[in-house]
Amino acid sequence: MSEFSTGKCGGRSSGFDEERYKKRNTVELAINLLKYARAVATRYDKRGYVFLGIAAAAALVIWLRT
Incomplete structure (x- = not known):
């Protein structure tokens, strides 16, 4: 069974790992x-x-702001 396949009744796959x-x-x-940081986006x-x-x-x- 593929990692991305759905379960028997559809929905989430049986291999779903919540921590991952x-x-x-x-x-x-x-x-x-980072994409929204102007210093990075315009370089x-x-x-x-x-x-x-x-x-x-x-x-x-x-990181320091959070």
Whole structure:
């Protein structure tokens, strides 16, 4: 049975893991917050380490605000 298949009566699959879903949701929310950070969204740097530094700084600001 596939990981994404539905149960006998439809709905959620029998392999649904609630803890894994919570962690995935947390990561998705964090990525969405970074997407809305203007410092990250408007960067067009040629160097990867510069962009990574800006993303890390934005993540730090988001973390400190929560």
